[in-house]
Amino acid sequence: AEEKGIVFAEHFAEAQSVRGDRHLLSQALANLLDNAIKYTPSGGRIQMAVTQGGKAVVADTGPGIPPDAVEKVLGRFVRLEQSRSTPGSGLGLSLVAAVATLHQAKLTLDDNGPGLRVTLEFPDARTA
Numbered sequence: 725a726e727e728k729g730i731v732f733a734e735h736f737a738e739a740q741s742v743r744g745d746r747h748l749l750s751q752a753l754a755n756l757l758d759n760a761i762k763y764t765p766s767g768g769r770i771q772m773a774v775t776q777g778g779k780a781v782v783a784d785t786g787p788g789i790p791p792d793a794v795e796k797v798l799g800r801f802v803r804l805e806q807s808r809s810t811p812g813s814g815l816g817l818s819l820v821a822a823v824a825t826l827h828q829a830k831l832t833l834d835d836n837g838p839g840l841r842v843t844l845e846f847p848d849a850r851t852a
Contacts, residue, residue, distance in 0.1 A: 728766045735773040742778050742846045744827040752823040753780060755816040756842050760784040764839070778846035785839040794833045820844075 725732045742749065753772075760770045763786035771783045789797055798821040817833075820842070824831040830845040 725761050731769045733771045737776045748823045752820045756782040780844045783836045783841040788840045
């Protein structure tokens with residue numbers, strides 16, 4: 725992100741916990757950050773937040789995903805036409821979706837106007 729001149733802002737609420745596999749959860753967040761860096765143009769902005777209540781959000785100012793392609797991009801080996809020239813295998817978001825399902829988390833992909841906002845909302849660790 726630094727090499728591309730992307731502003732990276734983060735906010736992490738204190739003492740948040742989620743029941744789950746630490747390695748899979750780390751990989752899912754790494755995939756979201758990797759995509760955000762890959763698709764955000766130079767001079768753009770990426771925000772990452774972990775908020776009270778087990779919600780993680782990664783938002784960027786890249787090209788985003790057209791509404792009619794949101795479900796499609798969660799499949800394996802899917803790459804949108806505008807991303808064909810960038811490195812990748814099309815597995816990043818499908819892995820995030822699989823990790824979300826495994827952890828009973830709600831995964832949403834929304835327009836960030838411009839860009840993409842991905843939210844993972846996990847069940848309350850105290851009651852799960």
